[in-house]
Amino acid sequence: MPDPDIPEIKRASLADDLLEALETPVLILDGNGALLRLNRAGEALTGYTLDEVTGRPIWEFLIADDEIETVRRQFLGCRAGNGPVNNTHFWIARDGRKRLMRCRHTAHRTDAGETGYVLVIATDITDQRVTEEKLTKSRSFLQSIIDASPVAVITINQEGIILSFSRQAEVTFGGKAEDVIGRNINILMPEPDRSRHDGYLGRYLETGEARIIGQARSLNAMRLNGEIFPAVLxxxxxxxxENIFVGFIEDVTDQRAAERQLSETQAQLHHTGRLGAMGEMATTIAHELNQPLTAASSLMGAAQLTLEKNTDERSARAIDLLEDSVSEIRRASDIIRQMRDFVRKRKTAPSLYDINQVVTEASTIALIGAEAEGISVTKNLQPDLPISMIDRIQIQQVVTNLIRNAIDAMTASAERHLTIATGYRDGMIEITVEDTGPGIDGAILPKLFEPFLTTKETGMGIGLSISKSIVDAHQGKLSAINKNTRGCIFTVSLPAGTRNGLSSQ
Amino acid sequence: MDYPVSKPIYLVDDDPAVQRGVAALLVAAEYAVTVFDSGDALLACMDELDFQQAIVLADVCMPGIQGLELQARLVAERPGARVIVMTAHGDVPMAVRAMRGGAVDFLEKPFSAREVTTALDRAFAIVPAASPAPVTVSPVCAANYGRLTPREREVLGEMIEGNTSKLIARNLGLSPRTVEVHRQKIMQKMQARSFAELVRMAVDLDLSR
Structure with missing residues (x-):
């Protein structure tokens, strides 16, 4: 029904104005698909002017060849049917560029029921499609990163329900994504976290106080088979x-095992070092005390023998007193001996070892912090060395001691280079530790391995002495020489063994 | 006081107090003593010394040439030389090494007058041989060893490694008291008057390793 308040002419002009003001391309086609009208937005998009294309069927100029059939069929379908028809196809602009258009076709009939015209309202969705494609691409890109990640990635919602479960998560926790998605994340944690996790989430949502978000946390996680393992979350x-939480979980079982082994070896070395130091001290003290005791008891013995030449009662009494004194001296010596034995009589456990491995382990520990002190290290470990019958911990203690000494010796040097090498010479396996420090004072060199000799302010002077006694006990040799250039070389020689035991020495 | 020149002793020790004390004891016991500061000092005038007559009494622990090395050199260059080494009290492994190296005896520092005279007199009783006699195990000693129980042999093995009763008890899973009883039995059966003698027997029997 025409609006009675708007004159006919005005109505036509209003529709015209509206059509031209629209930013959406609009086409009006006749029943055969020939173009009757193209608005300004349509002209802008296609690059054609209305005058150029009026009366031409659109599939002659606007539709790509491979889509002409489809578009024509849809057009005919629309003309025949009642409702509007939507379809998506490309338009080829005058300059040849393609635009993806979503078109809504509406057929308008004459009073006689024939198709008067078809209104096509088109939306350019080219950019939207590109964005969608990009989004899909970046989604799969992200997914591939997550799947390639060596760290398990799990997302949960604010109720703690698992939303996604990465491939590594499947490996780490030992279960399929489809079996855990939709379940509570607390199935992947042991008690007490298991019962408390819902509470953690609730508290965070309520208070906004983050206890774990944004920081790495070491904790225990639990595989689906119930095995608990150390993890960093x-x-x-x-x-x-809603709030989504992404958890990155790293299984640090192996790392922890390696750390534990390192610290155990370190502790063992410290323990052996301490025992060795005490043993060495005890031995030295025992020897130092035994000398005057020997002198005293011998002098008393001399006095006894001298007095025996007399036959009077007083001399006999004096001889008895001297006898008692000698036995007291012996008692003192016994106490010293027990003290020495207490720390020294440790059973050593010699076994066949690969010296290179022993040296590598020892140097790993001894070189902790060396880099920070600006020391460069070269290792020349000769492959295929014969194995050797040694107490591993004791030899590691010697190597550690030599390396620490070398590092200490270079603190004041401009050039700080440490060389650790192994080799084989004359039936002996050699370990050498070479530094670029000031070398050893000529006056000290002959006494280098005596106990309580030190050039360090805080040293006790027993490290090298212990090292020497350890190497001696292995039927080996520990020696030191100054280099012609700066620095010195310490050499540990150990008898080589064979697979069947020690070779003849 | 006259010194019987038939009993000369070469005392080798680096500690002046020990030199003085032991020399005084030996003089009082009527031996003729010559004192050396070190093994090197003794080796330096070796040609003027009479190892057929004298006994060398040397400390094992000295700077320079050590007691065992000195003993090895003497035994090699002066066959028949009789050496008694002085070891730290309880250092049985060292004593065993010395005995295996050809020492005629060992003395644990500090020692009493009787211990030193007993050891010296026994050494003088040994006739210096031109070449070292092969170690012969006395039949009595071997027979005595044969009378030890397996457990006693185990305890003896631990003893000559220098282990204390306490340590032997722990190593063998016995009480220290039981070990003491075993020790006494062993000394009795082996007819050893001293621990030193027991060690010498064990060395002769080749029990030490």
Whole structure:
């Protein structure tokens, strides 16, 4: 029904104005698909002017060859049917560029029921499609990163329900994504976290106080088979209508085992070092005390023998007193001996070892912090060395001691280079530790391995003495020489063994 | 006081107090003593010394040439030389090494007048041989060893490694008291008057390793 308040002419002009003001391309086609009208937005998009194309069927100029059939069929379908028809196809602009258009076709009939014209309202969705494609691409890109990640990635919602479970998560926790998605994340943690996790989430949502988000946290996690393992967890949060939490979980079982082994070896070395130091001290003290005791008891013995030439009663009494004194001296010596034995009589456990491995382990520990002190290290370990019958911990103690000495010796040197090498010479396996320090004072060199001799302010002077006694006990040799250039070389020689035991020495 | 020149002793020790004390004891016991500061000092005038007559009494622990090395050199260059080494009290492994190296005896520092005279007199009783006699195990000693129980042999093995009763008890899973009883039995059965003698027997029997 025409609006009675708007004159006919005005109505036509209003529709015209509206059509031209629209930013959406609009086409009006006749029943055969020939173009009757193209608005300004349509001209702008296609590059054609209305005058150029009026009366031409659109598939002659606007539709790509491979889509002409489809578009024509849809057009005919629309003309025949009642409702509007939507379809998506490309338009080829005058300059040849393609635009993806979503078109809504509406057929308008004459009073006689024939198709008067078809209104095509088109939306350019080219950019939207590109964005969608990009999004899909970046989604799969992200997914591939997550799947390639060596760290398990799990997302949960604010109720703690698992939303996604990466491939590594499947490996780490030992279960399929489809079996855990939708379940509570607390199935992957042992008690007490298991019962408390819902509470953690609730508290965070309520108070906003983050206890774990944004920081790496060491904790225990649990595989689906119930096995508990040490893990490092990092949690991030993002908003997607609700709070989503992303957890990155790294299984550090192997790392922890390696750390534990390192610290155990370190502790063993410290323990052996301490015992060795005490043993060495005890031995030295025992020897130093035994000398005057020997002198005293011998002098008393001399006095006894001298007095025996007399036959009077007083001399006999004096001889008895001297006898008692000698036995007291012996008692003192016994006490010293027990003290020495207490720390020294440790059973050593010699076994066949690969010296290179022993040296590598010892140097790993001894070189901790060396780099920070600006020391460069070269290792020349000769492959295929014969194995050797040694007490591993004791030899590691010697190597550690020599390396620490070398590092200490270079603190004041401009050039700080440490060379650790192994080799084989004359039936002996050699370990050498070479530094670029000031070398050993000529006056000290002959006494180098005596106990309580030190050039360090804080040293006790027993390290080298212990090292020497250890190497001696292995039927080996520990020696030191100054280099012609700066620095010195310490050499440990140990008898080589064979697979069947020690070779003849 | 006259010194019987038939009993000369070469005392080798680096400690002046020990030199003085032991020399005084030996003089009082009527030996003729010559004192050397070190093994090197003794080796330096070796040609003027009479190892057929004298006994060398040397400390094992000295700077320079050590007691065992000195003993090895003497035994090699002066066959028949009789050496008694002085070891730290309880250092049985060292004593065993010395005995295996050809020492005629060992003395644990500090020692009493009787211990030193007993050891010296026994050494003088040994006739210096031109070449070292092969170690012969006395039949009595071997027979005595044969009378030890397996457990006693185990305890003896631990003893000559220098282990204390306490340590032997722990190593063998016995009480220290039981070990003491075993020790006494062993000394009795082996007819050893001293621990030193027991060690010498063990060395002769080749029990030490």
């Amino acid at each position: 990092h949690v991030s949060e993002f908003q997607n209508g």
